Amino acid sequence: MSTLAVLLRKPLQPLRRPGRTDLGAWPVVAGLVVIAVVFSSLNDRFLSAENLTNLALQMAATGTISLGIIMVVLLGEIDLSAGSVSGLSAVIMTILSVNHGWPPLAAVAVALVGAASIGLLHGWMFTRLGMPSFVVTLAGLIGWQGLMLYLLGSGGTINLPFDGFLAKLSDTWLPAPVAWLIAVLIVGVCTAAALIDRRLRQAADLPVPSITRIALRLGGLGLALAAVVTVLSADRGVPLLLVIFAALVVGLDLVLQHTVFGRHMYAVGGNAEAARRAGINVTRIRLIAFAAASTLAAAGGILAASRLAAVNQSSGSSDTLLMAIAAAVIGGTSLFGGRGRAYAALLGILVIQSITNGMLLLSVDSSVRYMVTAAVLAVAVAVDSLARRGQPR
Amino acid sequence: MFSARTVSKKYGAVQALDEVSLDLSPGEVVALVGDNGAGKSTLVKVLSGVVTPDGGSVEQDGRPVRMNSPHDAQRLGVATVHQDLALCENLDVVANLFLGDERRRWSVLRPIRMERAARDLLASLDVRIRDIRVPVAMLSGGQRQSVAIARALVGEPRVVILDEPTAALGVEQTAQVLELIRRLRDRGLAVLVISHNLADVRAISDRIVVLRLGRNAGEFRTAESTPEAVVAAITGGVALAGAPRAGTEESA
Ligand SMILES: Nc1ncnc2c1ncn2[C@@H]1O[C@H](COP(=O)(O)OP(=O)(O)OP(=O)(O)O)[C@@H](O)[C@H]1O
Numbered sequence: 297m298s299t300l301a302v303l304l305r306k307p308l309q310p311l312r313r314p315g316r317t318d319l320g321a322w323p324v325v326a327g328l329v330v331i332a333v334v335f336s337s338l339n340d341r342f343l344s345a346e347n348l349t350n351l352a353l354q355m356a357a358t359g360t361i362s363l364g365i366i367m368v369v370l371l372g373e374i375d376l377s378a379g380s381v382s383g384l385s386a387v388i389m390t391i392l393s394v395n396h397g398w399p400p401l402a403a404v405a406v407a408l409v410g411a412a413s414i415g416l417l418h419g420w421m422f423t424r425l426g427m428p429s430f431v432v433t434l435a436g437l438i439g440w441q442g443l444m445l446y447l448l449g450s451g452g453t454i455n456l457p458f459d460g461f462l463a464k465l466s467d468t469w470l471p472a473p474v475a476w477l478i479a480v481l482i483v484g485v486c487t488a489a490a491l492i493d494r495r496l497r498q499a500a501d502l503p504v505p506s507i508t509r510i511a512l513r514l515g516g517l518g519l520a521l522a523a524v525v526t527v528l529s530a531d532r533g534v535p536l537l538l539v540i541f542a543a544l545v546v547g548l549d550l551v552l553q554h555t556v557f558g559r560h561m562y563a564v565g566g567n568a569e570a571a572r573r574a575g576i577n578v579t580r581i582r583l584i585a586f587a588a589a590s591t592l593a594a595a596g597g598i599l600a601a602s603r604l605a606a607v608n609q610s611s612g613s614s615d616t617l618l619m620a621i622a623a624a625v626i627g628g629t630s631l632f633g634g635r636g637r638a639y640a641a642l643l644g645i646l647v648i649q650s651i652t653n654g655m656l657l658l659s660v661d662s663s664v665r666y667m668v669t670a671a672v673l674a675v676a677v678a679v680d681s682l683a684r685r686g687q688p689r
Numbered sequence: 690m691f692s693a694r695t696v697s698k699k700y701g702a703v704q705a706l707d708e709v710s711l712d713l714s715p716g717e718v719v720a721l722v723g724d725n726g727a728g729k730s731t732l733v734k735v736l737s738g739v740v741t742p743d744g745g746s747v748e749q750d751g752r753p754v755r756m757n758s759p760h761d762a763q764r765l766g767v768a769t770v771h772q773d774l775a776l777c778e779n780l781d782v783v784a785n786l787f788l789g790d791e792r793r794r795w796s797v798l799r800p801i802r803m804e805r806a807a808r809d810l811l812a813s814l815d816v817r818i819r820d821i822r823v824p825v826a827m828l829s830g831g832q833r834q835s836v837a838i839a840r841a842l843v844g845e846p847r848v849v850i851l852d853e854p855t856a857a858l859g860v861e862q863t864a865q866v867l868e869l870i871r872r873l874r875d876r877g878l879a880v881l882v883i884s885h886n887l888a889d890v891r892a893i894s895d896r897i898v899v900l901r902l903g904r905n906a907g908e909f910r911t912a913e914s915t916p917e918a919v920v921a922a923i924t925g926g927v928a929l930a931g932a933p934r935a936g937t938e939e940s941a
Pocket residue numbers: 700701703704705723724725726727728729730731732772
């Protein structure tokens with residue numbers, strides 16, 4: 297009997313060992329490898345430099361929207377209005393710059409500020425009126441799309457001039473030497489940061505990561521960057537759009553990991569009541585998160601408009617939102633709040649967009665594409681829910 | 690001296706606190722006892738700014754102070770370990786210890802400073818946690834309670850309130866926490882401890898305050914009281930000896 301009990305108990309233990317439940321980004325990376333192998337075996341153009349460049353371009357807009365989604369999902373909330381807000385902001389920007397002849401940057405600034413106020417409005421309804429974020433942003437999903445259609449009027453489509461600043465944004469490519477220089481700089485800065493951190497921790501008599509670990513991580517980063525630059529330079533070069541998106545990801549991650557605000561974001565997402573008792577202004581954090589989500593959605597919408605060189609009635613339409621949410625979750629952001637990094641947007645959108653891109657190459661019907669995307673999202677959420685349940689309480 | 694003066698609080702139809710008063714002095718451990726639902730936790734929440742009372746006031750050295758948010762409590766040097774552990778399970782031990790009071794330069798965290806201070810603080814309290822950078826969700830109940838208590842000390846408070854600090858702990862951890870409470874008193878802090886364990890209460894407190902059905906139901910000098918009298922005050926039975934001190938209301 298007792299041996300039976302021991303046998304029954306034993307297999308459970310490795311699951312509960314601290315540190316083992318968190319696999320980090322590895323499942324996603326493994327998924328990417330599978331996707332690459334499957335699609336490249338079905339269509340040899342999938343891994344061509346040209347197609348991967350297109351993939352990079354396709355990722356940027358939705359990925360930026362996904363970054364905004366992460367801001368609210370980290371709090372355990374949701375923003376369903378991100379797609380509509382992205383479309384509306386793109387339309388506002390286009391009307392100002394094309395119809396009213398505003399300088400492009402001013403039009404962009406107004407669109408971003410407008411989106412930030414929309415986000416504040418959502419946050420206000422959520423925090424002050426106590427409406428569930430799901431309902432607030434569902435109303436936003438419909439309402440802001442309505443406003444966009446109203447502004448577009450009967451015309452329906454407004455083109456951005458092809459040689460204008462805004463369209464050029466998505467038709468600018470880094471020359472190979474510049475791209476290499478940036479890659480080297482990034483690795484250099486990361487190396488310096490890692491070594492300085494290690495030195496400081498040593499001086500403070502705290503445990504330090506081993507040199508091999510640091511070297512492996514930096515080596516991996518260097519290899520990844522080199523691969524990206526090599527592949528993209530073989531075609532038109534590294535697109536500016538990708539650089540903008542990546543900079544937003546890195547910037548937001550630095551804010552989340554290294555500032556007091558970021559720490560409080562995680563705290564509110566993990567246990568809002570505990571955060572409140574610790575003296576954190578929970579309402580302020582929530583307002584900022586919603587404002588940031590809408591602002592990033594607007595930025596994504598502007599990038600999308602730039603790529604299309606136009607806005608139309610389907611700007612920011614429904615599958616933009618689903619892709620953005622799916623990307624955040626697939627990348628490892630927990631829908632239950634408090635867990636996930638900004639890099640989730642990058643990894644997740646890479647997965648989602650690779651699948652979409654691959655199926656487009658194979659001319660799979662959009663009906664099938666939707667179902668596959670939904671299945672991937674469902675699996676990601678299921679993994680998230682199971683991981684949460686598996687946590688020791 | 691830090692006091693609650695005729696504090697009342699209603700939750701819907703439930704009168705959780707009814708004109709309750711309580712004094713806390715430096716270097717003194719006060720035990721707050723009473724049956725389940727007597728209003729102990731509610732009083733703690735009032736003293737720590739988590740709940741705003743409907744009537745009465747919180748006073749410092751006889752003057753009413755503003756106590757509308759946990760931030761006010763922090764400012765006044767009142768630190769609380771709540772009964773429902775107020776920890777963020779997704780954050781690591783260091784982050785939890787400094788939550789709301791992060792070491793920073795401008796807005797940027799200073800993780801090394803915090804980690805070293807956390808390690809030193811936990812060591813001084815004899816709290817053993819192998820890796821203080823794992824999420825609190827990975828710790829045992831006793832370890833979490835230790836983190837919660839250590840957390841209260843980070844802001845160098847003058848008043849520490851512990852709501853059932855030993856309820857979930859084993860024998861050894863309980864002894865450690867009691868020893869820790871004595872150390873707090875020796876540092877000159879005013880300490881308020883809530884406990885259902887009268888043996889613990891007698892072991893560490895200087896004074897015992899009894900609540901019953903949301904009212905003051907007696908107050909004793911621990912050294913001069915008998916266990917029977919305290920129990921009687923808690924249950925509302927008849928006291929056989931060691932009658933409650935004059936000046937406090939009795940509901941029994
Ligand atoms: N948030 C709340 N909403 C409604 N009623 C509450 C709330 N908090 C406490 N109460 C009620 O107020 C009364 C006092 O509760 P309190 O938690 O202060 O008791 P307690 O003395 O701490 O009990 P215990 O020993 O079980 O912890 C109880 O009747 C309780 O049901």
